Amino acid sequence: MREFGYQRATDVSGAVALLDADPHARFLGGGTNLVDLMKSGVERPARLVDVTALPLDRIEPTDDGGLRIGATVTNSDLAAHPLVRHRYPALTQAVLAGASGQLRNMATVGGNLLQRTRCAYFTDVTGPCNKREPGSGCPAARGEHHNHAILGASDHCVAVHPSDMGVALTAFDAVVSYETADGPGELPLADFYLPVGDTPHRETALPPGALITGVTLPPVPAAAHSRYRKVRERASYAFAIGSVAAALDVRDGVVRDARLALGAVASRPWRARAAERVLTGAAADAATFGAAADAELAAARPLPRNGYKVTLMRNLIVAVLTELAGPTRPAGPAQEAAR
Template structure:
């Protein structure tokens, strides 16, 4: 591992100022992703700025019903919080489906948003990878790609985003707040992760030198009856091969509102807008749910080894929406 210096920030303004003064610096919170990449030689910061002690570790319910989640809230505390479990159960389920208990105790919300792909070629500095070294090529396109993207990929990169947490955040229109040396800012999660295009190394649109300070979930009554379902290759401590976060509002057997997002199918959480549009006004039946899934997955472009993800996502949509519709009818 390359030698680096270490600083502990005592305030948000100090943290962003320290980063602005050193182009080779990185923020450190839980370190559950960054430190692993440093050990592998993928990340080589000159300085780590510890932000774990900043006053960003609270979850607060605003008067308008929005839930504000501080960036240094741990994944364990997020999943256990009563307002999260009551208002956004899919979010609590997603967090508990990720990693191990020990890692959830360390990992933070801000770090989860910024974690990098688990593509094996990205983590192997001996392999060409456009995300790690732009212009070197994408080894996964013709290599081992059974758990890579089927939606939104380009010839420059087919890696997927590994986070469980961001899938329900995408479904429920989360907003990211941040701080820079020029002051605070915010952006919708829908704009936070750019399309892959020909710049896969640009993984977020967060301004240079910015520190994520919180995530806000707008009030969404439909989210109180929501679900996260993850398919993985073993029962625990494994990244998804496909996942879904969904909420369904049904009146008299007709869908009035739908929120759906997929995980492990693209370089970012995939909001299933086509499926949502197909569902509004449709009967809450398995046939309609399957048709909505097909409308979304019509854009899928499977690689040599991951064609199974198309029927997998189709079946996830039908199963989860059917369960939600049955609950609504009780």
């Protein structure tokens, strides 16, 4: 880790000005990803601008029935907030499925959205990686990739986005607010992450030097009946090999509204719009759910050793939708039935 300067910003404009003045500076939130990447040599900032003291730590209801979540709200506070749990239970479930209690106390909402992939080739600076060193190659494509992307990847990068929180936010049409030296801006989360293409090192559409100030969730009545499920290689404290955030509004056996997003399948949280189109207006039954999953996964391009993810995601989508369409409230882990 190289030596670096450190400054604690006390207001948003000051923070943005500090970063604007120094192209080698980074914002420091909880540090759970950035400090780790600095230790492994992936990130070598000359200066850190600590934004955790900024007044962006509030969760407030919006007038239209949504929520505005400050960028420095910790993952723990987000998950525990009564309005989040009441209006968007899948968001709480997603956040709680990530990392550990310690890390959730440190990690911020803004930092979570900007966290880097956990592809092991990306974090190992002794080897090539197009995301870390553009043009150096992608050893994952031919190497160990059983937890890599099946959707939206390219020959240049097959890494997946590691966020759980982002999957739920994506399902619920969250909008990211940011501040730059030129003023504020907004980006729907659906447009926040750039396609991989041949520029996997360019990950978001944020302007250079932008500071994420918050995330706004619009009112999503269906989200009150929502669910996040995550499959991983141990029962806790591990990244997903596949996850689903879903909300379903079923009336008289017909799907009125459906929200579906997938995790650990692409370079970004994957909004399953093709599946949603199949679901909306259709009968809430197994055939519809299977057809919805198939519609989304038709675009899947699995790698030689991660084809199982297509099956996994199909099963997981059907299981979560079935559960949400069931006669009872969203059930807990012990009550899920995969039928």
